Amino acid sequence: MTGASTGIGRAAAIGAAQHGADVAINYHSDDAGAASCVAEIKALGRLAVAIKGDVADPATATDFVTRACDALGKVDVFVNNAGICPFHAFLDMPAETLERTMRVNLHGAYYMVQAAANRMVAQGHGGSIIAVSSISALVGGEYQTHYTPTKAGVHSLMQSAAIALGRHGIRCNSVLPGTILTEINKDDLADEGKRTRMAARVPLGRLGAPEDLAGPIVFLASDLARYVTGAALLVDGGAFVNLQ
Numbered sequence: 001m002t003g004a005s006t007g008i009g010r011a012a013a014i015g016a017a018q019h020g021a022d023v024a025i026n027y028h029s030d031d032a033g034a035a036s037c038v039a040e041i042k043a044l045g046r047l048a049v050a051i052k053g054d055v056a057d058p059a060t061a062t063d064f065v066t067r068a069c070d071a072l073g074k075v076d077v078f079v080n081n082a083g084i085c086p087f088h089a090f091l092d093m094p095a096e097t098l099e100r101t102m103r104v105n106l107h108g109a110y111y112m113v114q115a116a117a118n119r120m121v122a123q124g125h126g127g128s129i130i131a132v133s134s135i136s137a138l139v140g141g142e143y144q145t146h147y148t149p150t151k152a153g154v155h156s157l158m159q160s161a162a163i164a165l166g167r168h169g170i171r172c173n174s175v176l177p178g179t180i181l182t183e184i185n186k187d188d189l190a191d192e193g194k195r196t197r198m199a200a201r202v203p204l205g206r207l208g209a210p211e212d213l214a215g216p217i218v219f220l221a222s223d224l225a226r227y228v229t230g231a232a233l234l235v236d237g238g239a240f241v242n243l244q
Ligand SMILES: NC(=O)C1=CN([C@@H]2O[C@H](COP(=O)(O)OP(=O)(O)OC[C@H]3O[C@@H](n4cnc5c(N)ncnc54)[C@H](OP(=O)(O)O)[C@@H]3O)[C@@H](O)[C@H]2O)C=CC1
Pocket: 002, 003, 004, 005, 006, 007, 008, 009, 026, 027, 028, 029, 030, 031, 033, 053, 054, 055, 056, 081, 082, 083, 084, 085, 104, 132, 133, 134, 135, 136, 176, 177, 178, 179, 180, 181, 182, 183, 184, 185
């Protein structure tokens, strides 16, 4: 699980452990968050290890998969979740903000998924790969012109990887969260007006919590989804379909 020191990744890692998984987590900077996630998983009686690394660096991917398998024995499920969304207007988007967002969200996903898939192929007993894409793969955002293409890219990566890896018994799917209250949008949603507007769009009547993603991710990881590959599961409280 990448990006699991906080937010959706953390909730999904703990959710997986609640359903019997041992979990290796990647994170970038939040040592305390990663340590507390590991402690929470161990308290559930499962094995857990935190491995620090920047997913934008291709070397992080093989390092993470190697060290995770050294600690836990093998990889049956891989969840690509790490991501950033530094909100910024389009017309004066700094090149470094665009480049960093692409490298973390899309290039990072590519190298991580590739490293996990190579390990699964070598193990020879299939697996499940899940990418955390977004409702933003399907709709735009004024201050997310650098971000939404990465989420569409991650969704597309899962579709192509499903074809490339099907013969190895490896399923590849994405989840598309709506607006989930986490660190990534804490500043953006400090604007009460925006927060109220976003919540009003959700037929289920509230913005999401990180834990809302745990069930869908565990489902796609599990044999309950054994004939599901190349799929995208919206987890947005109904926001996407709510035109009028
Ligand atoms: N929240 C939302 O509304 C939505 C989020 N998403 C997606 O969900 C995913 C998780 O987001 P969310 O939980 O909200 O965000 P958070 O900011 O709460 O968590 C992001 C996680 O990603 C890690 N991370 C960030 N950059 C890197 C990096 N370069 N290398 C490794 N890890 C990194 C962070 O680690 P650390 O803290 O240690 O730096 C942290 O663990 C993202 O891909 C996001 O695009 C999709 C749709 C909606």
